[in-house]
Amino acid sequence: MTERLVVIGGDAAGMSAASQARRLRGPQELSIVAFDRGNYLSYSACGIPYFVGGAVQEIDKLIVRTPEEFASKQDIDARIRHEVTEIDLDKGAVKVTSSDDGAEAWEGFDKLLVATGATPRRPSLPHADADGIFGVQILDDGRAIFEAMRERRPQRAAVVGGGYIGLEMAEAFKMRGLDVAVVEASSHPMPSLDDDIAALIADAMESMGIAFHSSERVEAFEAKDGWVSAVVTSKRTIPADIVVLGLGVAPNVELAEAAGIPIGPSGAISVDRRMQTGVEAVWAAGDCSEKFHRVSRRSVSMALGTHANKEGRVAGINLGGGYATFPGVIGTAVSKLCDTEVGRTGLNEDEAGGAGFTFITATVDSTTRAGYYPETQPIKTKLLAERGSGRLLGAQIVGKEGAAKRIDVLATAIWNEMSVAELLNIDLSYAPPFSPVWDPVLIAARKAWQLVEQSAKKP
Amino acid sequence: MTERLVVIGGDAAGMSAASQARRLRGPQELSIVAFDRGNYLSYSACGIPYFVGGAVQEIDKLIVRTPEEFASKQDIDARIRHEVTEIDLDKGAVKVTSSDDGAEAWEGFDKLLVATGATPRRPSLPHADADGIFGVQILDDGRAIFEAMRERRPQRAAVVGGGYIGLEMAEAFKMRGLDVAVVEASSHPMPSLDDDIAALIADAMESMGIAFHSSERVEAFEAKDGWVSAVVTSKRTIPADIVVLGLGVAPNVELAEAAGIPIGPSGAISVDRRMQTGVEAVWAAGDCSEKFHRVSRRSVSMALGTHANKEGRVAGINLGGGYATFPGVIGTAVSKLCDTEVGRTGLNEDEAGGAGFTFITATVDSTTRAGYYPETQPIKTKLLAERGSGRLLGAQIVGKEGAAKRIDVLATAIWNEMSVAELLNIDLSYAPPFSPVWDPVLIAARKAWQLVEQSAKKP
Numbered sequence: 001m002t003e004r005l006v007v008i009g010g011d012a013a014g015m016s017a018a019s020q021a022r023r024l025r026g027p028q029e030l031s032i033v034a035f036d037r038g039n040y041l042s043y044s045a046c047g048i049p050y051f052v053g054g055a056v057q058e059i060d061k062l063i064v065r066t067p068e069e070f071a072s073k074q075d076i077d078a079r080i081r082h083e084v085t086e087i088d089l090d091k092g093a094v095k096v097t098s099s100d101d102g103a104e105a106w107e108g109f110d111k112l113l114v115a116t117g118a119t120p121r122r123p124s125l126p127h128a129d130a131d132g133i134f135g136v137q138i139l140d141d142g143r144a145i146f147e148a149m150r151e152r153r154p155q156r157a158a159v160v161g162g163g164y165i166g167l168e169m170a171e172a173f174k175m176r177g178l179d180v181a182v183v184e185a186s187s188h189p190m191p192s193l194d195d196d197i198a199a200l201i202a203d204a205m206e207s208m209g210i211a212f213h214s215s216e217r218v219e220a221f222e223a224k225d226g227w228v229s230a231v232v233t234s235k236r237t238i239p240a241d242i243v244v245l246g247l248g249v250a251p252n253v254e255l256a257e258a259a260g261i262p263i264g265p266s267g268a269i270s271v272d273r274r275m276q277t278g279v280e281a282v283w284a285a286g287d288c289s290e291k292f293h294r295v296s297r298r299s300v301s302m303a304l305g306t307h308a309n310k311e312g313r314v315a316g317i318n319l320g321g322g323y324a325t326f327p328g329v330i331g332t333a334v335s336k337l338c339d340t341e342v343g344r345t346g347l348n349e350d351e352a353g354g355a356g357f358t359f360i361t362a363t364v365d366s367t368t369r370a371g372y373y374p375e376t377q378p379i380k381t382k383l384l385a386e387r388g389s390g391r392l393l394g395a396q397i398v399g400k401e402g403a404a405k406r407i408d409v410l411a412t413a414i415w416n417e418m419s420v421a422e423l424l425n426i427d428l429s430y431a432p433p434f435s436p437v438w439d440p441v442l443i444a445a446r447k448a449w450q451l452v453e454q455s456a457k458k459p
Numbered sequence: 460m461t462e463r464l465v466v467i468g469g470d471a472a473g474m475s476a477a478s479q480a481r482r483l484r485g486p487q488e489l490s491i492v493a494f495d496r497g498n499y500l501s502y503s504a505c506g507i508p509y510f511v512g513g514a515v516q517e518i519d520k521l522i523v524r525t526p527e528e529f530a531s532k533q534d535i536d537a538r539i540r541h542e543v544t545e546i547d548l549d550k551g552a553v554k555v556t557s558s559d560d561g562a563e564a565w566e567g568f569d570k571l572l573v574a575t576g577a578t579p580r581r582p583s584l585p586h587a588d589a590d591g592i593f594g595v596q597i598l599d600d601g602r603a604i605f606e607a608m609r610e611r612r613p614q615r616a617a618v619v620g621g622g623y624i625g626l627e628m629a630e631a632f633k634m635r636g637l638d639v640a641v642v643e644a645s646s647h648p649m650p651s652l653d654d655d656i657a658a659l660i661a662d663a664m665e666s667m668g669i670a671f672h673s674s675e676r677v678e679a680f681e682a683k684d685g686w687v688s689a690v691v692t693s694k695r696t697i698p699a700d701i702v703v704l705g706l707g708v709a710p711n712v713e714l715a716e717a718a719g720i721p722i723g724p725s726g727a728i729s730v731d732r733r734m735q736t737g738v739e740a741v742w743a744a745g746d747c748s749e750k751f752h753r754v755s756r757r758s759v760s761m762a763l764g765t766h767a768n769k770e771g772r773v774a775g776i777n778l779g780g781g782y783a784t785f786p787g788v789i790g791t792a793v794s795k796l797c798d799t800e801v802g803r804t805g806l807n808e809d810e811a812g813g814a815g816f817t818f819i820t821a822t823v824d825s826t827t828r829a830g831y832y833p834e835t836q837p838i839k840t841k842l843l844a845e846r847g848s849g850r851l852l853g854a855q856i857v858g859k860e861g862a863a864k865r866i867d868v869l870a871t872a873i874w875n876e877m878s879v880a881e882l883l884n885i886d887l888s889y890a891p892p893f894s895p896v897w898d899p900v901l902i903a904a905r906k907a908w909q910l911v912e913q914s915a916k917k918p
Binding site: 435 | 471503505506509514515520521623763764765766768769773785786787788789790791792793794795800802804829831832833861863864865866867868870871872874875877881884885886887888889890891892893894896897898900
């Protein structure tokens with residue numbers, strides 16, 4: 001008997017899962033149908049800022065696979081412009097509305113994967129629903145921003161929220177020649193960084209000519225004829241012809257919640273390590289599902305394409321009758337602003353304190369290549385290590401070309417619960433075009449270990 | 460009572476140790492004297508090819524610290540042009556000859572650090588001692604090559620041995636406009652790589668116009684008026700005005716061996732994890748000392764500045780009365796040839812087989828950035844994983860800009876004895892300018908895990 005798998009949401013998590021399940025079970029054993037309410041499947045939403053900024057010329061380049069390809073290559077029935085509006089667990093069916101003709105239908109499932117993603121947070125403020133205020137989450141958002149740019153020729157952009165997406169969009173607008181202002185409620189850009197590291201991001205923004213207003217809350221938007229015209233903060237009114245919201249995202253759990261699928265403490269859908277929800281037939285993956293943070297040991301909601309892909313793979317293997325587990329996350333991220341690169345992993349100071357750790361911090365300045373080698377670039381590395389054990393808890397890197405990807409070494413070290421004493425002797429690669437003889441990562445570990453040892457002597 | 464530490468050899472290992480010992484114990488407690496037979500202390504020998512090639516303009520840039528600085532900043536009596544010619548353990552003294560005036564003196568020690576380095580292997584062949592045939596190991600070698608280039612204006616360079624140093628020197632000569640030929644006895648350049656990966660290095664050499672003769676043994680040199688004029692191989696005679704030997708190095712153990720300090724199976728000085736030799740008062744570090752390979756679990760001789768620095772630090776802490784251990788090496792290395800980057804870590808196929816492992820190999824092609832992102836570059840990643848356990852045993856990467864330093868993630872994974880199943884889910888950083896959504900490292904791990912699983916099903 002052919003089982004039927006229904007997938008709600010056709011981006012990274014949903015379609016990775018569908019593909020994996022298909023690899024394990026052929027069309028005779030498992031029929032797979034996926035619904036997405038947008039116009040695209042299986043795309044790189046992270047590429048949107050580079051499409052808006054012009055580094056990527058065509059939106060189609062961000063698309064990994066089309067519905068036609070899923071049908072012909074994998075026998076997966078993937079339908080765009082189809083929104084699932086209800087899950088009926090008793091009936092084992094979802095209600096689907098076609099946005100082309102408004103037709104509604106119930107589609108039965110034996111197994112259901114919820115991969116509904118997340119939605120940019122939109123503050124409840126006057127005129128927050130005006131046209132010209134965009135979130136950046138799905139590929140349709142990217143297309144809408146691009147079309148607004150082409151049709152309305154905005155001169156001034158405002159970005160609300162100075163996190164990764166906000167700053168990447170600020171750079172994109174700058175590359176298109178707009179005046180750009182960024183408003184951030186906290187004291188520094190990229191709130192997932194500590195303020196001393198983030199200060200260098202603020203410097204980069206300044207040198208790019210991006211106005212940055214920190215410690216300012218947005219209180220309202222202004223609009224003319226329904227289109228946004230300004231952002232009003234606690235301190236000023238910023239005229240703007242286009243606005244992007246970078247206030248983070250909320251997992252799309254309404255459908256699941258209404259059906260009685262359990263939601264976790266983070267607000268995302270609760271899943272076990274195989275990505276199964278509290279309901280046996282129902283699985284979840286991607287931005288809508290909760291993740292285990294391996295350092296804080298807490299359940300978190302974290303929207304990132306790299307997690308969505310991995311979780312989708314795990315869910316798909318399990319849905320296909322195999323066995324795989326998702327081991328959790330440690331909060332690794334990387335970004336760049338003009339020629340300034342930044343990476344982070346593990347816990348920052350606030351997070352480490354909040355998780356109950358006592359820790360030291362070590363920050364060192366070094367170079368990406370041997371100091372005497374041409375094109376060597378500055379790199380600042382900050383480590384957080386637990387007092388006593390010296391266990392590496394978190395790391396942040398900021399610098400120029402070649403700096404940020406080093407965060408992956410520290411992510412791998414944190415993943416393995418290494419102490420900074422172990423880390424400082426690790427056999428990393430060395431040649432003058434690639435690093436000083438002590439890689440910046442090791443220099444930072446050496447300093448951190450000194451501070452851990454000193455802290456052990458204090459009362 | 461003031462103890463006296465004598466250090467033989469004033470480069471990375473010796474002077475790192477001297478500095479560390481001084482940090483822990485002041486001049487009243489410990490007097491430190493270091494001897495080096497060359498003209499320089501504490502320099503980056505790895506920078507020599509870039510000085511010869513012109514990327515680094517002045518040889519002084521490769522010097523970390525001068526004898527005057529050691530004296531004034533750290534109260535370390537470091538004497539260049541002083542060669543230690545004998546160690547007398549009973550007397551607790553070394554015999555030192557000044558190369559300026561030929562004066563000999565016995566210098567007493569309470570503790571001795573042997574950091575005598577290594578010497579390029581020179582084959583016992585006709586005219587192998589002709590002028591114009593250079594090793595590349597100490598900074599004086601770099602100066603001698605540079606002066607030969609200036610004075611004799613060579614047009615044709617031959618490099619014997621296609622390892623890291625050989626290829627870096629080949630590029631350096633090429634940058635100076637010379638015709639360059641490289642002769643390598645094995646079937647491919649960089650013998651520490653597997654042949655499939657090394658083939659891409661051979662391609663890079665070809666596109667640079669470097670003649671590469673593999674599977675050819677050097678049988679003799681020719682010389683005119685005492686200066687080298689050709690390299691004679693099993694297949695041809697290669698005219699050459701200057702020759703560099705890249706046949707590896709032999710640890711300088713003669714002094715130690717003559718004094719009765721035990722030598723290990725690798726031919727380097729045997730040390731424990733604190734860098735103490737078999738003689739209580741004598742320690743050793745750097746290229747002359749043996750290393751423990753953490754994957755093969757064998758004692759190896761491996762000359763690399765990054766190990767010398769770390770071992771020097773460990774020896775210095777112990778000599779200063781502290782406690783530190785050196786955990787060993789895993790054979791990580793990185794290099795570049797024009798715009799082709801290469802990195803390796805752990806065991807290659809021959810080494811893994813030799814160490815008794817049964818393993819699978821997985822090789823994947825990917826890109827350094829998201830496929831759609833400008834300036835994305837090719838990267839090929841090869842992993843070796845143990846059959847059954849899936850433990851990562853070795854990795855090799857070759858590609859263009861941004862490729863090679865990813866080897867450090869794999870080095871950190873090998874260091875922690877991770878399996879490819881664990882590795883494929885690790886939380887590495889992702890953003891389109893830095894990697895595809897699945898980092899090449901993870902794609903390779905994913906493929907390796909599939910192969911490990913398949914191999915488990917075979918009889």
